[in-house]
Amino acid sequence: MPKDYYHTLGVERSASADEVKRAYRKLALQYHPDKPTGNEEKFKEINEAYQVLGDSEKRAQYDRFGATFESGGSPGGAQGFGFDPFEVFQREFTGFEDLFGDLFGGAFGRRRTRVAERGDDRATDVTISFEEMARGTTRDLILERLRTCPTCGGSGAKPGTPIATCATCAGSGVVERQVRTFFGAMLHRSVCPDCGGEGKRPQTLCSACSGTGRAHQRETLRVKIPAGLDDGTRIRITGEGEVGPRRGPAGDLYVTVRVKRHPAFSRDEQDVRSTIAVPFTTAVLGGTVEVETLDGKTTLEIPRGTPSGSEFRLRGRGIVIGRRGETGKRGDHVITTVIDVPKRVNREQEELLRRFVEAGTLRR
Ligand SMILES: [Zn+2]
Ligand SMILES: [Zn+2]
Structure with a gap:
């Protein structure tokens, strides 16, 4: 066709x-x-x-x-x-x-002709605890990246030396050559390889960065990790990758968040779930048990005749809702009972239990 x-x-x-x-x-x-x-x-x-x-x-x-x-x-x-x-x-x-x-849209500013080369993206991992996931946290990441050369400020020129007109393109930033094609000779224009299209280049290169305008730097970056992220979530931090050569825009930093497993807590959307062992006597007679929450220990009332698998909901003790946590709202902590049956009883306890059985059939 x-x-x-x-x-x-x-x-x-x-x-x-x-x-x-x-x-x-x-x-x-x-x-x-x-x-x-x-x-x-x-x-x-x-x-x-x-x-x-x-x-x-x-x-x-x-x-x-x-x-x-x-x-x-x-x-x-x-x-x-x-x-x-x-x-x-x-x-x-x-x-x-x-x-x-x-x-x-003129984003590169005035008379900037160079197609500035963007720096590379970088990626890293952070591991946070379940508690940090529930509340949100910050981390200080130590990063070694190519950032703006502090000696020349990214220009690539030795400090105090002039930046001169590029001899290759005579300052136009463009080189032209004739190309023979089926349609006849054509003028091929391309970005000047020596100045990258800038039309200017350093007369004396910065010795710290060999004229590239960037240098390896070890820096600490504080990263905010919002509450409620799932294990494996990737956060993009714009402009925190490596800078491009000679003031080229920076790439992005990708932070993969790993959430450690908690020995007792699990997550159900914005709620925290855990189980609590209730002695069978407390389950029958009622009483209190101590439970662990994100906010520390608290006392839970166990009503008389609580069966195994009962759920108790502690309102507002769960995971912070909303990425920035500004609502102050949290999910709940749902606690499921497991009736704790003693493996062994002593002679006196056994006697009492036998009398309990003789006193009448258990009724639910
Ligand atoms: Zn430099
Ligand atoms: Zn040039």
């Missing part, structure tokens, strides 16, 4: 050059892979279509030959013309400012 370039750009065959251009610009910005709405495959198709329809000569050729144009009836075929979607894009959006102004 030959590609329908008009369809790709969403224009009529009769569309004016201006209409084609406008349709292309809109779609190219929408699908640029650096955008959240990006789609590399679509981006490629759009640029391929515009490479042809955006040029009156090629468009006429395409209109005349259509399918043969695509199916290789031409020298080298369509695959052979060394198509680079980013090249088409850069040529159309001349001046990188236009490009990045549109693309990133």
Whole structure:
């Protein structure tokens, strides 16, 4: 199937050059892979279509030959013309400012032409206790990461030395070369490899970081761990990964939270669950037992005739509700009774129990 370039750009065959251009610009910005709405495959198709329809000569050729144009009836075929979607894009959006102004909403600041390289993400684990999970906690993480070089402040230049215009690109940040393609010679523009597109580079490199603008640093980072996280939850901390070379944006830090098992407590949504052994005499006659909670020991009233498996709910003694815990609300602590039957009784106790049995049939 030959590609329908008009369809790709969403224009009529009769569309004016201006209409084609406008349709292309809109779609190219929408699908640029650096955008959240990006789609590399679509981006490629759009640029391929515009490479042809955006040029009156090629468009006429395409209109005349259509399918043969695509199916290789031409020298080298369509695959052979060394198509680079980013090249088409850069040529159309001349001046990188236009490009990045549109693309990133000027987020990189004034006249910044370089596509700043982002630093790597980092990942680490922390293990917290059940109690810390229930209340939320903080942890001081000791991290060894590539961060901004303290000697040069990230510029890569030896302190006190000037940052000069890049000789390779004469300050434009762009290098151009001629590329021969099926459509004839094309000008290939790319980011200057020596200055990374900045147009400037340090005259004398910072010796601490060899001009990279970053250095290994051991730092302590305080991380807030909200209450109620499940074991294995990953928290993302934006910008706490490694910084990019020469003031490039930092990657993120991912912290995987491990929650240790508690010997007595388990979790049921926002509630804590545990069991309590109640002596069979207390279960029959009623009384009190001491129970462990997140807030320490407390006394639980056992009514007369409490069966095994009874549940007692201690309101507000469970897990903090809400990520930031600002509501002050907590789940409950649910305690299940297990009747504790003595393995052995002494002679006197046995005598009493036999008399108890003789006194009448047990009734529920
Ligand atoms: Zn440095
Ligand atoms: Zn340069």
